[in-house]
Amino acid sequence: MSAATTKRGMKTAQKPRKKTLAQRMKPYAALYLMLLPGLALILIFCYGPMYGLQIAFKDYNIGMGIWNSPWVGMEHFQKFLTTDAATRALTNTIIISALKLVFSFPMPILLALVLNEIGNQAFKRVAQTISYLPHFISWIIVASLLNNLLSPSTGAVNAIIQQFGGSPIYFLADKSWFRPILVISNIWKEIGWSSVVYLAALSGIDPSLYEAAIVDGATRVQRIVRITLPSIMPIAVIMLILSMGNIMSAGFDQVFNLYSPQVYDVGDILDTYVYRRGLVDMSYSFSTAVGLFKSVVGLILVVTVNVIAKRLSPDHDAGLW
Amino acid sequence: MKATKRILAALMAAAMVVPFASGCGDDGGNSASTGGSSTASTGSGESSGTDSGEKTKISWAMWVDSAVEDANDAETRLMEKMPNVEIDFMPFERATWQDQINTRVAGGDIPDIIYRDSQGVVAQYAEQGVICEVPIEKAREFAPNIYEATKDYGEEVWLATYADGKNWGLPIMQPSVIAPFSNHWRMDYLEKVGVTEIPTTLEEAEEVFLKIIAEDVNENGVAGDTYGLTFRGKDSTSRLFEExxxxxGVLPAKWMVNDDGTLTYGWMRDEIKDGLALLNKWYSMGIIDPEFVTTDGAIFNQKVASGSIVYLTSATWNRAQPPQGEFYLNATSGDPNAELVVGPALKGPNGDYGYNTWGSITSSTTFGSHLANDEEKLNLCLQVVDFVSANTDDAEYIRYGVEGTDWERNDVGAYVDLYADDVNKQAQFGSRMLGATPGVPELQARYARTDDAEYSQYALEGTLVPGESYIDWVSTFTDTEITAISADIEPDFLSGIIDIITGTRPLEDYDVLRQQWYDAGGQAVTDEYNRAYQEGGAIMDGIIAQIE
Amino acid sequence: MIKTDTKRDTAFVVCCYIFVALLMVVTFYPFWDLFILSISPRSEALKPGLRLFTSAPTLEAYRSVFESNEIIRSFWNSLVRVVLGTALSLGLTALTAYPLSKRDMPFNKGVTFIILFTMIFSGGMIPGYLLIKDLHIMNTIWALILPSAVTAYNLIIMRNFIEGLPPSLEESARIDGASYFTIWYKIVLPLSKPVLATVMLWIAVAHWNNYFDAMIYMHDRSKFTLPVVLRRILLENELDKYLPAGVVDTGTAPQTPETTKGAIVMVSTIPIICVYPFIQKYFTKGVMLGAVKG
Structure with a gap:
């Protein structure tokens, strides 16, 4: 990280002032050329269909098409923000996402750090491979597994609780347990998969740094705190900022397969709400409106967190741009 | 409105009249002539095309529930019987078919013939200009077999294709789907505790339940892991314990007719409170499976297989029928001696009893809007749908091929696909191609089982009469904006209902919940349903008058 | 490495091993459970509780998956999609990420924002379909590969990694007169192996698992990919065995839908899991230095 800073510092120092734009761009000509194909694909395939967003403000009609459907202004947004069930879903989404961010987000980092301390390469590789297996199992299957594990009568978890003299808990129908279950099962399913990016970052650390620390007599924990953690901090910050863009999606598949009306109070999220509503009137416009709302909130959060990250970082150069 | 009752009676009669092969053949021969005449008219209508040897290309989109090749033999068989047509069946995967067809239609690819899943989506396509109007007059002329069959089935089936004062296609009739639910008992458990008669009242049932839960009837060494009943409280919550x-005297998820001719949502009727009192009592006695709240289809199956439930409900009678009924398969896989017996609906203190049904207004066949400008082709499309739907040997041939070569009957008279063991052959042969469009009831009755009568004997009984005690069709005329409110406010209400059953909230809270429901928008929903009931009644009478 | 661990260090390492071992058990269990489920007869497949073994293993569920000759065809389609899609996507992502890492380049911020915007906003399914149709790539492999070839998420991750590379190597190359393209090819790419491996894994898994685009854009059955076919088999088996007359199956007692689900997860997951060990070798310590020296 410090290396990268130096590089930028030097560049800034070299940059002569008051050049025209063309003059400033010229040295980068080859780079612009390299940028071209990727950018072209993004413009065509991501921005090309973007006009579809207008149906959030229209009453979309398949027969008339996107351009010719009648405008209705903010009607769908109004409907969305004035329905009690929708605002409850909004609140739940924010709470569940926040919980996941606080508890699930650090777990893959922790796993990567711990794996980094494992000396036995064979063990380490097997552990890595196994830890990312649950990622490939869809939520519908994980849900039926959880149902079995958490059942008050036949579940293994409650059997253990009873062994220790507790009384069985009906986890999935209990309002106070539902969110913790979401967070824990999310960690369980994604910890290994999410740690891959941190493992990649760890492999970029210069081993001589560790050697020097060992010579200085640093313990393992000290080495983690002083070398390993700072080295993966930049990527962790990026992952955090990126995850802000998805904060309004608290995990449709997970919630949809685990919830029941008994826990809608604490578990119904925007996506499940929109899905249920779609069963009634299948409105593309309404779901696009909610999607657009989610995107706008996501964008605001990404920008905000990016600014904060920049302010907090020592050289004000963390963040996406 | 009487019609609903009439069609149920008619279809039950059809199911109960044992369709012996010979009788079926006679019947088929008769209708075949009708089919023949319609084919003839097809020929004349397209005479110019036939003369020049040209075939009319027709595409037909629908879902299939099994592997079917794009170019399958069903197309060939249809073209063999209707030489003036070049058919292109477009089979879609069922689960995502709605998304797929909507995307294609929005992309400008509108098929000639489009299957539609419900009246709601017909109305949507009609409003959005995707499909074209098909006046009932026209249907009578070019789809005579379907038209005639709706008379016996119940004319309100035309509501499936009704929207905005017009008719938009041909309704699909499915007697076996709309058949009422029934109760299934683990007879072997009853016998173990010395009961030989199936309970017919709530009181008798309670007595039996108490005896059974006191013993280890499933012989796993653990007493107290058997329950009287459970319910799919996770994914069918709005019908919670409807039996x-x-x-x-109330079906909770239906719109019930009051004495003064108005409608009230079942859950809001006073009778619910009496039912809740009993359910709460049963819950505290240990009769009700406490895990009903999170039970869905898959967990329900587990419970059936592990033999922990005595009284299986909320399903049509066919579930218990060997060898394919789901309840039968699961129960016997857990215990080979399991015996499921169909029982009547339980009678309550005032002698009320009855079952839920899905209602007769289901899916339909519609026609692309571009056909509005091509009358001749629209007529031909109607003829094609009618041709494969008629109770004729030709329709049977197109669907299933030749009996003895491609299919046979099993010992209870039901259709068995001889290629079922070879998915590749089956996909090529295309015997599942027209599964979503099963044809007129008489055609379907050809393959009815001889033991249906035994299993369905109680299905029509009851004091809750569709069309009189409750109204299914009313949602056809309601405003979706307002019915969406109902979906929004129902979960909270049901959550409260579950709390009352489990004793977390007192029974008196029912009045509070009900008031909350009305205040949160339930009143508007109720008003809308009553408006739709009044207006829809007149519209329906108009449609029925058109038929008769 | 020198033996330097103190007693506390050793205790710490032991804790790490225990943590990882426990995690292995917990994360392996669901997979094992599914495997056992996939070979269980109906009676055991429907038993509640933990599944550790089965008394009467059967391959019936696998038979129902493999008897369709669509499986081979779709496996091939999926393979083509993964190989072609990953190669194109990885190459383009790496090519685009490098210029983006030059923060002093004019318009860098703007371009980054344009790209990031697409991570959060998307136009929706129907305009996407119309675009594919207008480009005349419907029903071709390009409909599956091109729209997702460059994604904001992968770009940003890769750009950030490249930014963190030691600048000294690149600068000395600049002094030697190497062009940006040469630097990218000769220096940046070899140094970026860990992140290339990570992004490659993400892209490959996405191509392997996505079914929705294949279902919407591929109209010919012969072009279906594996997830589309497996999904169909799953849904068929999930159907209620009770259906209107005329579609009654044969009398053979089928396996439960649950068993088929298990088998399908096995069939679809195992090939992609096999990729991981090849990628793992790029995650070992000091791989970057090795690349520089080598």
């Missing part, structure tokens, strides 16, 4: 409520 018990119906004994008090």
């Amino acid at each position: 018990i409520f119906s004994a008090f």
Whole structure:
């Protein structure tokens, strides 16, 4: 990280002032050329269909098409923000996402750090491979597994609780347990998969740094705190900022397969709400409106967190741009 | 409105009249002539095309529930019987078919013939200009077999294709789907505790339940892991314990007709409170499976297989029929001696009883809007749909091929696909191609089982009469904006209902919940349903008058 | 490495091993459970509780998956999609990420924002379909590969990694007169192996698992990919065995839908899991230095 800073510092120092734009761009000509194909694909395939967003403000009609459907202004947004069930879903989404961010987000980092301390390469590789297996199992299957594990009568978890003299808990129908279950099962399913990016970052650390620390007599924990953690901090910050863009999606598949009306109070999220509503009137416009709302909130959060990250970082150069 | 009752009676009669092969053949021969005449008219209508040897290309989109090749033999068989047509069946995967067809239609690829899943989506396509109007007059002329069949089935089936004052296609009739639910008992458990008669009242049932839960009837060494009943409280919550409520004279998820001719949502009727009192008592006695709240289809199956439930409900009678009924398969896989017996609906203190049904207004066949400008082709499309739907040997041939070569009957007279063991052959042969469009009831009755009568004997009984006690068709005329409110406010209400059953909230809270429901928008929903009931009644009378 | 661990260090390492071992058990269990489920007869497949073994293993569920000759065809389609899609996507992502890492380049911020915007906003399914149709790539492999070839998420991750590379190597190359393209090819790419491996894994898994685009854009059955076919088999088996007359199956007692689900997860997951060990070798310590020296 410090290396990268130096590089930028030097560049800034070299940059002569008051050049025209063309003059400033010229040295980068080859780079612009390299940028071209990727950018072209993004413009065509991501921005090309973007006009579809207008149906959030229209009453979309398949027969008339996107351009010719009648405008209705903010009607769908109004409907969305004035329905009690929708605002409850909004609140739940924010709470569940926040919980996941606080508890699930650090777990893959922790796993990567711990794996980094494992000396036995064979063990380490097997552990890595196994830890990312649950990622490939869809939520519908994980849900039926959880149902079995958490059942008050036949579940293994409650059997253990009873062994220790507790009384069985009906986890999935209990309002106070539902969110913790979401967070824990999310960690369980994604910890290994999410740690891959941190493992990649760890492999970029210069081993001589560790050697020097060992010579200085640093313990393992000290080495983690002083070398390993700072080295993966930049990527962790990026992952955090990126995850802000998805904060309004608290995990449709997970919630949809685990919830029941008994826990809608604490578990119904925007996506499940929109899905249920779609069963009634299948409105593309309404779901696009909610999607657009989610995107706008996501964008605001990404920008905000990016600014904060920049302010907090020592050289004000963390963040996406 | 009487019609609903009439069609149920008619279809039950059809199911109960044992369709012996010979009788079926006679019948088929008769209708074949009708089919023949319609084919003839097809020929004349397209005479110019036939002369020049040209075939009319027709595409037909629908879902299939099994592997079917794009170019399958069903196309060939249809073209063999209708030489003036070049058919292109477009089979879609069922689960995502709605998304797929909507995307294609929005992309400008509108098929000639489009299957539609419900009246709601017909109305949507009609409003959005995707499909074209098909006046009932036209249907009578070019789809005579379907038209005639709706008379016996119940004319309100035309509501499936009704929207905005017009008719938009041909309704699909499915007697076996709309058949009422029934109760299934683990007879072997009953016998173990010395009961030989199936309970017919709530009181008798309670007695039996108490005896059974006191013993280790499933012989796993653990007493107390058997329950009287459970319910799919996770994914069918709005119909929660409807079999018990119906004994008090109310189907919770239906719009019930009051004495003064107005409608009230079942859950809001006073009878619900009596039902809740009993369910709460049963819950505290240990009769009700406490895990009903999170039970869905898959967990329900587990419970059936592990033999922990005595009284299996909320399903049509066919579930218990060997060898393919789901309840039968699961129960016997857990215990080979399991015996499921169909029982009548339980009677309540006032003698009320009855079952839920899905209602007769289901899916339909519609026609692309571009056909509005091509009358001749629209007529031909109607003829094609009618041709494969008629009770004729030709329709049977197109669907299933030749009996003895491609299919046979099993010992209870039901259709068995001889290629079922070879998915590749089956996909090529295309015997599942027209599964979503099963044809007129008489055609379907050809393959009815001889033991249906035994299993369905109680299905029509009851004091809760569709069309009189409750109204299914009313949602056809309601405003979706307002019915969406109902979906929004129902979960909270049901959550409260579950709390009352489990004793977390007192029974008196029912009045509070009900008031909350009305205040949160339930009143508007109720008003809308009553408006739709009044207006829709007149519209329906108009449609029926058109038929008769 | 020198033996330097103190007693506390050793205790710490032991804790790490225990943590990882426990995690292995917990994360392996669901997979094992599914495997056992996939070979269980109906009676055991429907038993509640933990599944550790089965008394009467059967391959019936696998038979129902493999008897369709669509499986081979779709496996091939999926393979083509993964190989072609990953190669194109990885190459383009790496090519685009490098210029983006030059923060002093004019318009860098703007371009980054344009790209990031697409991570959060998307136009929706129907305009996407119309675009594919207008480009005349419907029903071709390009409909599956091109729209997702460059994604904001992968770009940003890769750009950030490249930014963190030691600048000294690149600068000395600049002094030697190497062009940006040469630097990218000769220096940046070899140094970026860990992140290339990570992004490659993400892209490959996405191509392997996505079914929705294949279902919407591929109209010919012969072009279906594996997830589309497996999904169909799953849904068929999930159907209620009770259906209107005329579609009654044969009398053979089928396996439960649950068993088929298990088998399908096995069939679809195992090939992609096999990729991981090849990628793992790029995650070992000091791989970057090795690349520089080598």
